Amino acid sequence: MIILLCNFRTLFLLFIFGQLSQQYVKATWPSLNSSTIQLLGLFSDEVNASQPSEFTIHSRAMFKAAVILSQQYNITIEGQFIGWNVGQTGGRAIDAMSSTCQAASTSNIVGIVGPAYSRESPIIAGFGERVGIPVISYAATDPDLSDRNAYPAFYRTVPSDNAAATAIVKLFIRFNWSSCIIIYQNDAYGSNGAKILTELFIKNNLIVADTLVFDIATLRMQDNLKNFLISSSTRIVVLWAGSVYTTLIIQNALDSDVLGPHFTWILSSSLPLNSFHETYHQKLIGMLTVEPIPGNIVDAPINTTLLNAAYTIWKQYEPETFPNSGKVNYFALFAFDATWLLIQSLKELCSKTTNSSSSCISFSNSSFCFDRHFLNSELFFNTINNMILLGVSGPIQFNINVTDRIDGSFYYAQNSRNSSNRLNFVPVLKYSNHDGWQEYSEGNVIIWSGNSLIPPTGGAKLEGVKLRIGVIQSVPFTMISTVTNEFGQKTTKLIGYIPDLIDLLQNKMKFIPNIELIPSNRTYASLGQL
Template sequence: MFQSAIVLSQKYNISMQSQYLGWESGQTGGNIMNALSDTCQCASSSILLGIVGPTLSSEAQQIANFGERIGLPVISYSATDPQLSDRNSYPTFYRTVPSDNEAAVALVKLFLKFNWTSCVVVYQNDLFGTNGINAINNAFINQGLAILKFIIFDIATLTFREDLKSSLVNSPTRIVILWVSVSYASTIIQNALDNGVLGPKFTWISSTSISLTSFNSTYYSNLIGMLTVEPVTGSVVGATINQTLLNAAYDVWKEYEPETFPSSVKVNPYALFAFDAAWVLIQSLEQLCLQMNHSCLTTNGSSYCFDRYFVNSNQLLNIINSMKFLGISGPIKFTSNSTDRMDGSYYYVQNIQSTSTGIGFAPVLEYLDPGDWNTYPGSNVIVWPGNSLIPPTGRVRHE
């Protein structure tokens, strides 16, 4: 979808100094130095006008610092670390994905809806895990909720800092929040299954969906009832989006890479956040060049990436700070006070349920910011062992 945005800008005849925008992309493998090295190389060999990404919060922190040094906007589509919201610390950083501060509010309202009062947290030991859990803990404390235990999953050794089974069995709560990235979630869930600390005696709430195909079918009954709380785009919860722009982006994708297009209902929300991140950059550069004519893309000319600087940096950032448009993920608006989008933060809860072919995720609750959790149309919510929200024909078991 990032490339669709660039190609679409060319189809719409959006140019800067009589030239169309191009792109370079790379896979960092989650390595911060790879991300910095690739960005430096790109800045040294081409006219770099902005950065879309990176994926991880740990990478985004360093790339945001690099963006500040060379005077270019860095617009992330998936880095959710709450510390990245600080405009004073990251003056050229923006993001189209909601911050984990928003996720913390959504989790609080989910707990209040089901009258849950406490939980255990399992989290990974990096910026995403630590700062995300700090935001959740602060939000819980403000509402009189409690996190009774914090269990660390070490992403270097792929092990827990303490015994998972004994920690959960000896806990007075049976609600577990799993705050890890998708690359670690399946490993942790399998460990919980092996130790008998998933359903039906425990309700797990994950920050991300996982592939269910890797689990043995003998575990399916234990996976049923697991929840996820994830950011989604406006179309998923019935909010207004720019459908015309979305259709055009999909058409570009299907035209150039039809073999990779999964169908519109299966496109990952982060892909749409990535498109909007690129579209922010495209529109802001177009406005800058309309204002400044042929001098809009000037740099100081240094060949060394850390010594390069975008001359019209302040003007470009002011344009982004005052920008407001309807994107394909929802309304996009920024201010000079925060790196976060001001509107368009949506979440939904998915629930693992039985299907005709085994098990699968089904959306069951939707949350609009500002708002509260509402039943997803046609949903069947199964929650172990707490309160449940089910239609008249549904059935739920309590432990």
């Protein structure tokens, strides 16, 4: 009996340790920073972040998967496999530059994947131009970065906000909305996104009624959100902010009661709806997000062979972070394509210089990052400009005029609604620059604010609003009538054309009138003092 009990305890402990070992499996990516040919990946989380974001985890995993896949495909540069170097930026330009300079000073960095944010990209693009290596971002969407003359070493696999703004304008046209308020974060991404959206609104005879700034340093609005929105004639709000800031702004909107059912919000980033208290869930219904997606969502071709191979590598080396193939952050696919584009361009570059006496990846001799220079930089950039490949996010092709990919600007609109007994974002519309907005699927109708199936008009409504209305006694417009009720009590009542009109409007518009008779000795100039 004692032996059996001991065996039982042993088995129980083994079971517990087994469960713990499965729960706390750590990433075991191979170390590839010993190669003399390296790609630098820049990712937005802090170094040793206690809670790294899904955005960073997935993008970094697909960056590494692309490099390992190149080795599995036996892609070599002058007989050597390509390796990687990873830098964490914390979302700050100075830290992005620090990580880049440190890596370039100690390793043979021949290309940069990243950075993630628009505010980091100009300085890293400038570094790429100085040393002659390409910088390919997977998430920086600032429209100003499209200027090839200003950023000759910069490319991006994510669509520019020029395309996102066009998609939003076409969304307004689809639902016959004519105006909006734009709220944006005060950095390159937010400011330039709001700028291009405003320009396209004006071009399409739409109105930006006003703009409101969210300060990412103080994490506060630069004006009172409630007063700002309620005093506006429009009830459509476009929020141009990253996911972290979007969560803070939406919480502010909930606290100020300027979300559903009175306002319709269109977001440029999704956010975790489960982070809000369930008492707010009804007010969160009806929001839309407009976000970039891979081509297969709109039935455009993608490279499924590469995608499946990359997922297999990810699951092999970091299984604890792999969600499932349908839950991978789409920016991770753009990160893979940025990495794969560099790999294929390096391969093509070195195939053109096989007869040269020097290495195809030679740098001028200097250990200081800013003094290095890639000797074949012009040929390298021309190679990228002429590359045509099918990536995991869709077709990838560039030209010498802009930094954006020629094709592959795809978006979907997600709708916040109750689904599977919980509040979720559900795809309802899909967009390509060829076909415009189309229904995502026949069963996914849009649930608008207030659980309505009818699209909002976009204008302010008076339903439930208390209105103080002043009237002047004047026959036959407004007259005073004495009425005796069933108890013999006499009361006064306003009658005439004006009271009848107010009753008619109240029945139609559902406002709550508080009618006051203006004394006859009042002048029009003094009415504003009442």
